[in-house]
Amino acid sequence: MIAEIIINSNVKKLNKTFDYIIPKELENSIAVGSRALVPFGNKKTLEEGFVVGIKETSEYMSKLKEIAKVENKVYLSKEKLELATWLAHKCFCNVSDCIKLMLPPGTTTKVLSNRINDKKQNFVYLTKDAEEIEQDIKNRKIKSDKQIRALRFLIDNLNNEILSTELQMFADVTNAVIKTLEKNGYIEILEKEVERNPFLHKTIEKSKNLVLTEEQQDAFEQINASLQFNEYEEFLLFGVTGSGKTEIYIQLIEEALKLGKDSIMLVPEISLTPQTVNRFLSRFGEEKIAVLHSQLSIGERFDQWKKIERGTAKIVIGARSAIFAPVQNLGLIIIDEEHDDSYKSEMSPRYNAKEIASYLGEKHNVPVVLGSATPDMNTYYKALNKEVRLLELTKRANNASLPEVEIVDLRNELANGNKTMISLNLQKAIKENLQNKKQTILFLNRRGFATFIMCRDCGYTAKCKNCDITLTYHLKQNKLKCHYCGYETNALTICPECKSKNIRYFGTGTQKLEEQIKQLFPEASTIRMDVDTVTKKNSHEDILNSFKNDGIDILIGTQMVVKGHDFPNVTLVGVIAADSSLNIDDYRAHERTFQTLTQVEGRAGRGQDKGKVIVQTYNPDTFCIQYAQKHDYKLFFDTEIHLRKQLRYPPFCDIILIGISSKSYEELEKISKNIYKDLKNKIKTEKLQILLYNPVPFPIDKIKNKYRWRIIVKCKIEEKIINAISSTVIGIDKQIKNSKNDTRIVVDVNPVNMM
Numbered sequence: 016m017i018a019e020i021i022i023n024s025n026v027k028k029l030n031k032t033f034d035y036i037i038p039k040e041l042e043n044s045i046a047v048g049s050r051a052l053v054p055f056g057n058k059k060t061l062e063e064g065f066v067v068g069i070k071e072t073s074e075y076m077s078k079l080k081e082i083a084k085v086e087n088k089v090y091l092s093k094e095k096l097e098l099a100t101w102l103a104h105k106c107f108c109n110v111s112d113c114i115k116l117m118l119p120p121g122t123t124t125k126v127l128s129n130r131i132n133d134k135k136q137n138f139v140y141l142t143k144d145a146e147e148i149e150q151d152i153k154n155r156k157i158k159s160d161k162q163i164r165a166l167r168f169l170i171d172n173l174n175n176e177i178l179s180t181e182l183q184m185f186a187d188v189t190n191a192v193i194k195t196l197e198k199n200g201y202i203e204i205l206e207k208e209v210e211r212n213p214f215l216h217k218t219i220e221k222s223k224n225l226v227l228t229e230e231q232q233d234a235f236e237q238i239n240a241s242l243q244f245n246e247y248e249e250f251l252l253f254g255v256t257g258s259g260k261t262e263i264y265i266q267l268i269e270e271a272l273k274l275g276k277d278s279i280m281l282v283p284e285i286s287l288t289p290q291t292v293n294r295f296l297s298r299f300g301e302e303k304i305a306v307l308h309s310q311l312s313i314g315e316r317f318d319q320w321k322k323i324e325r326g327t328a329k330i331v332i333g334a335r336s337a338i339f340a341p342v343q344n345l346g347l348i349i350i351d352e353e354h355d356d357s358y359k360s361e362m363s364p365r366y367n368a369k370e371i372a373s374y375l376g377e378k379h380n381v382p383v384v385l386g387s388a389t390p391d392m393n394t395y396y397k398a399l400n401k402e403v404r405l406l407e408l409t410k411r412a413n414n415a416s417l418p419e420v421e422i423v424d425l426r427n428e429l430a431n432g433n434k435t436m437i438s439l440n441l442q443k444a445i446k447e448n449l450q451n452k453k454q455t456i457l458f459l460n461r462r463g464f465a466t467f468i469m470c471r472d473c474g475y476t477a478k479c480k481n482c483d484i485t486l487t488y489h490l491k492q493n494k495l496k497c498h499y500c501g502y503e504t505n506a507l508t509i510c511p512e513c514k515s516k517n518i519r520y521f522g523t524g525t526q527k528l529e530e531q532i533k534q535l536f537p538e539a540s541t542i543r544m545d546v547d548t549v550t551k552k553n554s555h556e557d558i559l560n561s562f563k564n565d566g567i568d569i570l571i572g573t574q575m576v577v578k579g580h581d582f583p584n585v586t587l588v589g590v591i592a593a594d595s596s597l598n599i600d601d602y603r604a605h606e607r608t609f610q611t612l613t614q615v616e617g618r619a620g621r622g623q624d625k626g627k628v629i630v631q632t633y634n635p636d637t638f639c640i641q642y643a644q645k646h647d648y649k650l651f652f653d654t655e656i657h658l659r660k661q662l663r664y665p666p667f668c669d670i671i672l673i674g675i676s677s678k679s680y681e682e683l684e685k686i687s688k689n690i691y692k693d694l695k696n697k698i699k700t701e702k703l704q705i706l707l708y709n710p711v712p713f714p715i716d717k718i719k720n721k722y723r724w725r726i727i728v729k730c731k732i733e734e735k736i737i738n739a740i741s742s743t744v745i746g747i748d749k750q751i752k753n754s755k756n757d758t759r760i761v762v763d764v765n766p767v768n769m770m
């Protein structure tokens with residue numbers, strides 16, 4: 016018998032399978048999905064791999080080696096292996112990385128036996144970044160195998176909370192090893208109070224199903240039909256904030272349960288709060304629910320995973336990667352806030368959970384429900400083209416009205432001598448709110464690092480003449496650049512529209528805002544939430560809870576404040592600068608601005624009192640701001656879709672980003688140009704229907720001493736193009752295989768972040 020094996024390696028060309036002879040004595044213990052150790056090439060050590068197929072004979076029979084060892088356990092179902100192979104191809108990455116997404120959290124060999132129930136526990140965090148550590152390992156600064164194992168385990172699980180005891184078990188090291196790493200400055204051990212599972216183990220009062228409104232009932236019935244008849248169909252549940260989407264999810268999940276089927280519900284990482292989970296707990300009880308979340312320690316995630324695998328948990332609630340949960344009998348997939356960026360992975364494998372959901376929906380013949388108040392333009396476009404069935408909820412379920420939105424033109428503020436970030440109207444509204452003992456949220460949308468130039472008198476911003484994208488200001492060269500096509504021009508000192516000299520570059524922060532608020536309202540209590548205040552010790556959940564429960568007057572924050580919480584006492588929301596998401600150099604700038612404003616508006620007036628939103632902007636006439644004021648998604652969509660069509664952006668094409676990074680600028684330039692040339696040739700020889708742009712630096716063109724360039728490809732993605740780009744990248748990867756400059760090539764399909 017012959018086994019086809021995928022080698023567990025990060026070398027791209029090892030994505031194909033290799034044939035190995037199955038020794039007689041292993042025949043009974045091997046199966047598709049088993050993990051095996053095999054000799055490979057002229058390496059002295061054995062390589063790890065996964066069995067992806069078993070067959071009678073091989074065309075290379077005489078040259079084959081034997082499998083050395085097999086672990087007597089099936090790790091992956093055949094379906095999951097197929098998914099991994101499909102995904103690797105689609106995401107331009109190696110199969111073994113995709114397989115890792117589908118394995119239980121942590122390693123696969125050791126099971127946690129004695130759980131620790133102390134309330135205070137030691138968590139381990141890396142203090143250096145992965146590259147630095149790998150460098151130290153290479154330079155033999157770290158020699159001990161055990162230390163290396165522990166560090167690599169932490170690197171592999173960067174997004175998880177890891178307990179010291181878990182590190183000991185999973186990486187198979189002693190406490191002494193961990194202490195040594197701490198002493199040598201590689202890790203930090205923090206004692207934290209933990210609930211064993213912050214999302215579960217709560218006594219929660221049972222709640223009953225609500226009687227659905229007519230709109231809800233109609234949506235429910237259409238999805239339920241597809242659930243009952245085992246049909247794959249995608250639904251866009253397009254309902255304003257508070258229209259009762261969650262209630263529909265709950266009742267659908269209940270139907271799936273009655274059929275003995277499992278449901279997976281994805282929620283954006285940041286919205287996956289106890290508040291969210293409680294609604295499901297109160298309906299279904301703890302037993303049937305598993306929560307997968309990066310705030311759980313890895314052992315807890317492991318427990319949750321096993322609970323799903325055993326079939327005990329039949330409802331999985333989780334962030335992006337929960338789409339790979341090992342459910343036994345899939346019946347329903349729900350993706351809430353489907354427009355959210357967090358469904359697309361920005362690390363390899365750069366997959367989009369929505370695409371995986373479609374794949375699984377089709378394979379298992381189950382409905383996929385995409386819910387949002389501000390759908391992704393691509394999804395809504397599909398809905399209009401009848402590829403996705405559109406279900407609408409136009410009213411708030413509890414009859415609360417949407418807040419009144421006032422737009423403040425910041426150009427007048429300067430003229431009136433107000434140089435703070437807070438307009439006079441907003442100041443007045445905050446003051447009133449303080450007097451009425453109501454709470455205020457001030458929202459400063461600051462994305463990425465890009466700064467842009469704007470005329471403070473007329474609101475003019477410089478845009479690329481080819482791409483209609485805001486040009487980014489580069490301080491060093493004093494130039495404005497387009498990061499899509501490479502167009503550049505000198506920075507302005509005089510506004511071309513109104514000839515004013517009041518040109519400013521923008522990129523202000525929450526800290527400054529807080530200072531100004533404290534000066535204007537010394538009596539008000541404030542709390543700030545941004546990347547600086549949200550730390551490992553101080554989660555965003557803690558800050559929001561404190562705002563809600565400690566009677567703090569004003570919450571100041573970045574986009575983190577937008578999601579996942581209900582603040583009944585918040586009656587005023589101020590958007591400090593709607594322009595900052597408008598002027599990022601991304602074709603989705605309008606869409607992002609509209610979505611963010613709409614989501615922010617959804618925060619105000621959730622309780623008894625009517626809410627008010629004040630949006631400050633230098634571009635009061637911009638359609639996305641205008642339509643957000645009217646809460647009118649469709650008008651927004653109609654306008655934006657025309658622009659997209661004219662300029663050939665998604666949904667009219669896909670964008671493939673080829674990112675190249677290197678410590679050597681020369682090598683970076685050479686490799687980038689080689690990729691470009693190679694693809695340019697293929698356009699001719701293989702008649703590829705693609706638009707290929709010149710290699711240009713990323714907006715952030717250097718990170719940690721590595722230079723970064725990118726090549727953008729616009730096309731309708733298809734097999735031929737995937738293969739062409741794949742072969743180009745694999746070919747050029749060979750040239751850099753032995754490079755000392757840490758040169759890398761990554762390919763990202765429809766990335767959320769082009770920076």
Ligand code: ADP
Pocket residue numbers: 225226227228231254255256257258259260261262263412413
């Ligand atoms: P969404 O998920 O669309 O934001 P929710 O499901 O959270 O909306 O519903 C908003 C509020 O309306 C919640 O407090 C919920 O309990 C309530 N609600 C939802 N459906 C109904 C209904 N059919 N009858 C009464 N109240 C409802």
Ligand code: ZN
Pocket residue numbers: 470471472473474475510511512513514515
């Ligand atoms: Zn001007």
Ligand code: ZN
Pocket residue numbers: 479480481482483484497498499500501502
């Ligand atoms: Zn351009």
